[in-house]
Amino acid sequence: MVVDLPSDAEPRRILLAGASGMIGIPLTRSLVEAGHIVHTLVRRKPQGPSEHQWDPDAGTIDSGIIDHIDVVVNLSGASIGKIPWTTRHKELIMSSRVNATRTLATAIAQAENAPSLLVSGSAVGFYGDRGDEELTEFSPRGQGFLADVVEAWETEAQAASSKTTRVCFARTGLVVGRGGALAPLALQTRLGVGGNIGPGTQWWPWISLHDEVRALQYLVTHDTDQTIFNLVGPTPATATDLTTELARALRRPHLLGLPTFAITALMGEAGEELLLSSQRVISQRLDIIGFRFDDLTIADAIARMLGRR
DSSP: OEEEOOTTOOOOEEEEESTTSTTHHHHHHHHHHTTOEEEEEESSOOOSTTEEEEETTTTEEGGGGGGGOSEEEEOOOOOSOSSSOOHHHHHHHHHHHHHHHHHHHHHHHHOSSOOSEEEEEEEGGGGOOOTTOEEOTTSOOOOSHHHHHHHHHHHHHHTTOSSSOEEEEEEEOEEESSSGGGHHHHHHHHTTOOOOBTTSOSBOOEEEHHHHHHHHHHHHHEEESOOEEEEOOSSOOBHHHHHHHHHHHHTOOOSOOBOHHHHHHHHHHHHIIIIIOOOEEOOHHHHHTTOOOSOOSHHHHHHHHTTOO
């Protein structure tokens, strides 16, 4: 069930953690342009009335801002794209998500005037390597480091759930936009050495940055009783679908790529989970609540990334 807010509804007061990231920057801009009041959490000294200092490792948020917010959006977390995954970086991937989410959930639970919603960033890594199996929001978790991270991450967020505060999880796939996880593939293709990544038949759940921002904003501004959402594009694509379209759009060859043995040898666990894992993820619940994608195919997403849509 989803309840559309009336067009004359008052702007929502939104607190955003992770506002300086690839998704956070355009999301902040989009929310402000839509008339919402956006506050951000920063680790440095605040530089204006809309910034509020926090230290997620210490579990602190200054100024009691939580009591004055309608919705909290949590996009905090260290990059998983730093390869290879050393023991130290794996600890950072986990702790940066767990500590940030625990800090927010604790502040929400202790607030005298708690927000009505926590939108907690999450990832399709929850499903693990599943071959050609169709994965929806109802599918169980898989195996692997990323599945462990997502389970711990979502467990911390769930602590904020109460009669006052609803928690929803945005399990995001590969975000197709300038920068981020697609940047190395784009560079490889521009250099003329693009091609299949591993076998190429593995499913890569993708979403354009444009629709990622739109979907998050939709979750912020629509009241629904659903909790878990897969933020992935409506047309599943394999790794070869993506790399072939990238090469076509950039007018570069698609001949070399990276064989499986090279990925395993050079990137280890990170390469296996990020590049060789197969996840045919479907976004059922966004459709149920009425969200409609602008970028329907991987070709649409790449064209928008290149400024052609």
